[in-house]
Amino acid sequence: MRTYIIIVALCCLSFSSCITILMPLIRTDNLITDDRLRGQWENGSTIYHIQKVNESRYRLSANDLKKKNYSPMDSITDQKAYIATYSKNGLDYSWVAGLVKIDQSYYLNLSALECLDNHNEDAYDLEGTFDASNIAKVEWISNDQVNLRFFNGEKIREIILSGRARISYEYDALFGTFSITASSEEMEKFLGKYGNYEGLYDEKRTIHLYRKK
Numbered sequence: 001m002r003t004y005i006i007i008v009a010l011c012c013l014s015f016s017s018c019i020t021i022l023m024p025l026i027r028t029d030n031l032i033t034d035d036r037l038r039g040q041w042e043n044g045s046t047i048y049h050i051q052k053v054n055e056s057r058y059r060l061s062a063n064d065l066k067k068k069n070y071s072p073m074d075s076i077t078d079q080k081a082y083i084a085t086y087s088k089n090g091l092d093y094s095w096v097a098g099l100v101k102i103d104q105s106y107y108l109n110l111s112a113l114e115c116l117d118n119h120n121e122d123a124y125d126l127e128g129t130f131d132a133s134n135i136a137k138v139e140w141i142s143n144d145q146v147n148l149r150f151f152n153g154e155k156i157r158e159i160i161l162s163g164r165a166r167i168s169y170e171y172d173a174l175f176g177t178f179s180i181t182a183s184s185e186e187m188e189k190f191l192g193k194y195g196n197y198e199g200l201y202d203e204k205r206t207i208h209l210y211r212k213k
Contacts, residue, residue, distance in 0.1 A: 019153035020179035026098035041209035144211035152202035
């Protein structure tokens with residue numbers, strides 16, 4: 001229960017769809033790169049820094065490479081994924097961002113990595129939350145402007161509970177909790193069918209990013 005509360009808190013405080021997606025969209029065979037993402041972006045007073053994992057302080061070290069539990073996904077993530085960082089309300093957020101292309105559309109899978117307070121200490125215990133994801137549709141306006149469009153949680157819940165989409169989920173009507181437990185493959189099929197449906201997104205949670213440098 002504590003882990004679930006932390007995930008919800010992170011969703012409401014930062015990159016947000018206000019819907020819990022327990023499994024990542026990214027896989028070793030669908031993760032792609034696009035150098036247009038790299039750089040500094042601004043949205044109002046918030047500055048976002050996006051860089052490749054292997055160019056950041058989170059890149060895998062020689063010791064990491066020697067670990068027995070080192071997996072092919074670790075290697076692909078280090079080479080192809082991005083780190084997105086920004087500060088908001090006195091907290092410094094770091095997310096692993098993986099880009100996936102479905103048909104002609106791009107989606108960014110965001111997984112919480114770290115959240116630090118003003119003393120550079122953990123503001124949240126993120127242990128056990130790394131598989132929880134947010135997903136945003138990436139819409140390029142130009143090389144210097146991009147929109148990240150996050151889901152309308154109520155609309156997705158409506159589509160799934162109505163039976164229009166066959167996708168794995170957990171729903172507790174008593175407490176009103178809803179989470180998507182679908183595999184990456186299931187999510188790809190869902191987004192392939194509904195990804196261009198305007199009602200799927202919450203315009204109030206769209207982040208308009210303008211390149212700073």
